[in-house]
Amino acid sequence: MILESAVLYxxxxxxxxxxxxxxxxxxxxxxxxxxxxxxxxxxxxxxNKYILLVRWETLEDHTIGFRESAEYQEWKSLLHHYYDPFPVVEHYVEIDLN
Known part of the structure; x- marks a missing residue:
């Protein structure tokens, strides 16, 4: 599982x-x-500052499955015009602390 993180202005x-x-x-x-x-x-x-956190099963589910989909185009048209500057999206993996 991965965590997508983006600070949205x-x-x-x-x-x-x-x-x-x-x-x-x-x-x-x-x-x-x-x-x-x-x-x-x-x-x-x-x-005007937000943080978006999204959990995905795999990195590719986000970077390929979502971002290369028709649904992403709809997401983009709904949201991207609100941002200034455009957000940096990062991906994280959980560290096993046991």
Whole structure:
């Protein structure tokens, strides 16, 4: 399992619209192969800052399965115009602490 992480900076004055669009986009991503769970958190200190965390079964489920899909084009049209700057997406693997 991998964790996708992206810090999202939403353009000033568009937070409410972004959150509405993200609710729509959530339906898209949650139906993708390899999708496990996602959450969107809003920063308490900075009104236009969010963090998106998505759990995928494999890296390829995100980078190929989702990003190369028709569904991603819909996701992109719903969300990408809100970001400034465009987010850096990173992937993490859990460290076994036992």
């Amino acid at each position: 939403v353009k000033e004055g568009l937070a409410e619209d972004f959150e509405h669009s993200f609710r729509q986009a959530s339906k898209i991503i949650s139906g993708m192969k390899g999708y496990i769970h996602h959450e969107l958190q809003k920063c308490m200190e900075q009104d």
